Amino acid sequence: MEKVIELKDVWVRYGTQTILEAINFELKEPNGLLGIIGPNGGGKTTFLKVLLGLLKPYRGNVKLFGKPPEKSRELVGYVPQYKGFDFDFPISVWEVVLTGRMSHTGFLKKFREEDKKAAEEALKTVEMFQYRDRQIGQLSGGQRQRVFIARALATNPKLLLLDEPNSGLDPHMQDELYRLLSRLKQEMAVIMVTHDLSAVSVYVDKIACLNRTLHYHNSREIPVEDLEATYQCPVELIAHGIPHRVLKNHEENS
Amino acid sequence: MFDFLQYNFIQNALAAAVLASIACGIIGVYVVVKKIVFISGGIAHASFGGVGLGYYLGINPMFGVLPFSLLSALVMGTVSKKSKIPEDSAIGILWSLGMALGIIFVYLTPGYAPDLMTYLFGNILTVPYSDLYFMLALDVVIVGAVYLLYKEFLTLCFDEEFTTVQGLPTEKLYLFLLCIIALTIVVLIKVVGIILVIALLTIPASLSRKFTYNLKRMMLISIAFGTVISVTGIGLSYALDVPSGATIILVLSLVYGVASFGMEILENIKNSGA
Numbered sequence: 001m002e003k004v005i006e007l008k009d010v011w012v013r014y015g016t017q018t019i020l021e022a023i024n025f026e027l028k029e030p031n032g033l034l035g036i037i038g039p040n041g042g043g044k045t046t047f048l049k050v051l052l053g054l055l056k057p058y059r060g061n062v063k064l065f066g067k068p069p070e071k072s073r074e075l076v077g078y079v080p081q082y083k084g085f086d087f088d089f090p091i092s093v094w095e096v097v098l099t100g101r102m103s104h105t106g107f108l109k110k111f112r113e114e115d116k117k118a119a120e121e122a123l124k125t126v127e128m129f130q131y132r133d134r135q136i137g138q139l140s141g142g143q144r145q146r147v148f149i150a151r152a153l154a155t156n157p158k159l160l161l162l163d164e165p166n167s168g169l170d171p172h173m174q175d176e177l178y179r180l181l182s183r184l185k186q187e188m189a190v191i192m193v194t195h196d197l198s199a200v201s202v203y204v205d206k207i208a209c210l211n212r213t214l215h216y217h218n219s220r221e222i223p224v225e226d227l228e229a230t231y232q233c234p235v236e237l238i239a240h241g242i243p244h245r246v247l248k249n250h251e252e253n254s
Numbered sequence: 255m256f257d258f259l260q261y262n263f264i265q266n267a268l269a270a271a272v273l274a275s276i277a278c279g280i281i282g283v284y285v286v287v288k289k290i291v292f293i294s295g296g297i298a299h300a301s302f303g304g305v306g307l308g309y310y311l312g313i314n315p316m317f318g319v320l321p322f323s324l325l326s327a328l329v330m331g332t333v334s335k336k337s338k339i340p341e342d343s344a345i346g347i348l349w350s351l352g353m354a355l356g357i358i359f360v361y362l363t364p365g366y367a368p369d370l371m372t373y374l375f376g377n378i379l380t381v382p383y384s385d386l387y388f389m390l391a392l393d394v395v396i397v398g399a400v401y402l403l404y405k406e407f408l409t410l411c412f413d414e415e416f417t418t419v420q421g422l423p424t425e426k427l428y429l430f431l432l433c434i435i436a437l438t439i440v441v442l443i444k445v446v447g448i449i450l451v452i453a454l455l456t457i458p459a460s461l462s463r464k465f466t467y468n469l470k471r472m473m474l475i476s477i478a479f480g481t482v483i484s485v486t487g488i489g490l491s492y493a494l495d496v497p498s499g500a501t502i503i504l505v506l507s508l509v510y511g512v513a514s515f516g517m518e519i520l521e522n523i524k525n526s527g528a
């Protein structure tokens with residue numbers, strides 16, 4: 001079967017600064033939720049942009065479903081990290097979600113019946129269909145987040161990428177988000193990036209750590225060394241809030 | 255009291271006002287929601303180079319402005335996205351470069367440049383009949399482009415990165431939008447002049463934003479505002495014998511100011527009542 005993601009020796013630079021270093025990464029399972037944790041500025045957003053083909057690595061090879069990212073647009077959904085976004089923009093929930101159909105509809109064509117069906121279904125999945133005529137600024141943070149998830153789902157992706165989807169949400173809304181993601185992961189591969197360790201909760205199937213380099217062992221446990229390397233401080237300082245079964249301890253590991 | 259309507263130049267002026275309002279009503283909405291007021295101002299001012307070139311070559315300056323403003327749009331769009339210079343600095347440099355070229359061209363042209371001032375400050379009361387056809391043709395291109403690319407432009411303005419992720423040629427779309435803005439500027443130059451063009455691109459659209467959250471409705475409302483206000487401006491400038499371009503802008507600003515202020519007061523009353 002085709003691998004969902006395959007990165008071989010990927011290096012990314014901004015100017016002279018190396019942001020991602022020698023990343024090798026494979027995701028084979030077509031469903032499940034992978035959490036990627038790492039400190040602020042660790043390169044998590046950059047990593048997603050590489051997967052999306054928004055950034056070209058200066059070295060290495062990126063493949064999604066066996067093809068370069070530019071060729072797999074219709075298979076990938078993206079929920080960006082929204083900071084500094086203009087929520088006053090004159091656009092309705094319905095219009096936002098429809099933009100997730102552009103890769104299917106094609107250039108210069110009007111939206112078809114099947115595009116509208118997909119948008120409706122996506123909005124129903126996130127339980128926001130009744131808000132379809134609202135302007136996006138007139139929603140709560142949690143509702144808006146769900147609209148952006150619906151926009152990604154409208155693409156009918158096989159891979160869903162979310163950049164810090166939990167930031168700015170209160171614990172109750174975060175919980176709802178995770179429950180939504182664990183429903184979605186039945187049907188697609190989901191990758192959620194976050195700097196918030198407590199977000200890596202019971203819902204995550206696998207965890208990777210990213211801070212310039214990527215530590216990933218195809219499991220839901222993080223070796224303490226990886227975590228310490230990623231955050232560059234002792235685990236006692238950062239483990240607070242992580243369920244214990246996520247953390248592999250030293251004895252087990254050696 | 256409407257007997258001034260029988261004059262040809264007044265009829266031309268009113269037709270020009272409507273044609274200009276259509277262009278700036280539609281395109282101004284994009285300029286405002288995508289927050290590209292500064293680059294649009296840059297394109298407008300740089301296109302003065304085209305006016306100078308027109309005089310220098312001895313052709314109708316409008317035919318110098320058209321290619322020159324398109325070129326400015328492409329160069330500014332490319333440089334501001336691609337180069338390492340901060341976007342606003344790049345725009346500032348090209349803005350003044352275009353104007354400087356225009357001044358040199360005018361200086362090199364033998365004799366003096368008749369109605370140079372109309373290009374800088376506009377004079378809708380002197381728009382010749384032939385220019386109306388030119389404006390109409392540009393309006394058709396502008397409306398046609400927006401009709402065909404409505405959903406693409408909406409996505410582009412709302413979220414450029416996501417537009418790329420959806421596989422659309424984001425950069426080309428952005429450059430094309432700037433070219434359409436350049437065409438709009440050409441339509442507007444005769445009405446208010448290069449210096450004041452940016453007011454027509456921003457005020458009606460900003461005003462319409464206060465009344466709706468729907469992009470299409472914003473366009474219709476700002477066309478209506480633009481038409482009513484520029485016609486009022488023309489009437490006032492005729493009656494008071496003051497420059498038409500500046501009068502239109504003054505009326506626009508006044509209406510915008512009153513509307514903003516009025517709505518704020520209404521808001522406060524509503525809030526304190528609740």
Ligand SMILES: Nc1ncnc2c1ncn2[C@@H]1O[C@H](COP(=O)(O)OP(=O)(O)O)[C@@H](O)[C@H]1O
Pocket residue numbers: 014019038039040041042043044045046047
């Ligand atoms: N456009 C850019 N130009 C230069 N440096 C950047 C740019 N975007 C991000 N960086 C740098 O790359 C590093 C990683 O950023 P990012 O991927 O956003 O981290 P994270 O999402 O993990 O917080 C940071 O040091 C940041 O300053």
Ligand SMILES: [Mg+2]
Pocket residue numbers: 044045046081163164
């Ligand atoms: Mg980030």
